[in-house]
Amino acid sequence: MTEGTENLVDAAASADASSRRATVWEQLVRNTSVMVGGAIMALMVLIAICAPLLGTMDPSDIDPAWRNKKPGTERTLTADDGTQSTWVYLMGTDTLGRDTYSRVIYGAQVSLAVGLIVAVLSLAIGLVVGMVSGYIRWLDGIVMRVMDGLMAIPGILLAIALVSLADAGLVTVILAITIPEIPRVVRLVRSIVLSIREEPYVEAAISVGTRLHLILIRHVLPNTIAPLIVQGTYICASAILVEAILSFLGVGIPPETPTWGNIMAEGRILFRVFPHNILFPGIFLAITVLAVNMLGDGLRDTLDPRMRKRL
């Protein structure tokens, strides 16, 4: 079979794709959900990256003399050369005298990192497993039974159980949150593969002798991108929540690390007197998750109009 015919088919497909891409971009800019969610997310990422510059102190700096201060408490600091400056505990301090504001700001780093890494990891693993499962018939049955089994265990429960198997730490937590997310991605990718393989242009590609891996990369993969981006944002939102839940329950990232869940877990003890240690990280957590979810909804509406009809 000639290379020429094959290239022609591909050229037609990519020309079609690029003309669509331009309008999608315009649609994204016009979508309020995408813009608001995206703006808040960008702000959170900025906060996380610039944490040391935002008037914070060392988030794990323990100061027993300044334990359990209400938000807004002022403190006069004397530097080595005798000059005095005022430090305001914007969000108060916790039971160990650590500055809650600094901990919340630094906490954004962990939360966003966990959300992003879990989303990328589960998409990558799910994509490979889903494509293989959708294209290799004899594997399909086995893979899908395993996925059904995994999906039968409620996600948070599975994550909690997985965390208990290894030493507490960032890597353990990320893996424990990723594994329950994988089956949904596999199912999504597999369903796309199954529908795409029946499309005339895939048949055309097969008939001109395109090899399997090229069909998967050139024809199947591009069709999975939009739904996967949408799915990825939802996974990111849920991962941020689950990380906070695990840390809050005391089974997640070690308590020294400032994460929103850990700050709240610590704040539980004296919640009745000092609710700020739960309130502030809670607000940050809720706003971040809300922003990611809004971004996901907006992306779904613009990138994946079929899903919009369903939900």
Place this chain on the structure above:
Amino acid sequence: MFGFIIQRLLATIPVLGMVAVFVFLMLRLTPGDPAAVLAGDNGTPEQIEQIRQSLGLNEPLLVQLGIWVGNLLQGDFGQSYFFKKDVAELILLRVEPTLALAITTLILTIAVAVPIGVIAAYKHGTWIDRAVMAFSVAGFSVPVFVLGYILIYVFAMEVKLFPVQGYKEISDGFWPFLHRLILPSITLSVIYIALIARITRASVLEILGEDYIRTAYAKGLTPSTVLRKHALRNAAVPIVTVIGIGIALLIGGVVVTESVYNIPGLGRLTVDAVLGRDYPTIQAVIIVFSFVYVVINLLVDLTYSLLDPRIRY
């Protein structure tokens, strides 16, 4: 119909089998001697030896799996060395609070989510619709425990309407029992209401575009009759399906809510078991929750033909 029930029942066996294999493998994949891990941090050599004997840990892996599943089928979940009790007994003691919390949450969810979803669809495009959708997105984003503490702070500490935390058994009287469940149920139901309201709105909205809805209005039926008897009835299958799938959210939420409100249920047991590295209990809790989840979704499937007589098997 009968054939379908049998077929559907048989289909749950491989799923539950996979769950059992996962839970079995989980412990085998952890570093260290499974018997020592099961016995916990303070296990004595005699206890470890006893576990090794009862689980056949000197046998090949497949035989071990067989023994383990055989024990499960007889309701033997092993011994909790952390709580010093039979795991099966431990779980039975904790079922009541969790069941009570789950049922009140489910009732509350359906009572709120379905009506607001239907109204949002009926008032499509108005501020009511947008408010319901906004609530739905927000409900998905507020962490269960943050909401729990906010509700405790407002309704139990500032306005002293409810007890702060704790649980009373139903045998202590119905009102004290219910009184302590109200805040936890509201907390737990928010994410679930967000999910169901969204699905209700979407499926009712789709039905409202059908010809028979126009016909129903044309023959002079009131909007409430049209919505209840024509729209909701036809939209019921996807709603009930999502109620079933949402049980996973509910189970996850139970673990958190019980910790926030200090309710001695299965969710609390799960957290305590993980903190105490009590693997027999962790394994049992996963099996029990997954079993409940699968069975509820089986029941949901079986209600389809009741809800929609057009579906026949």
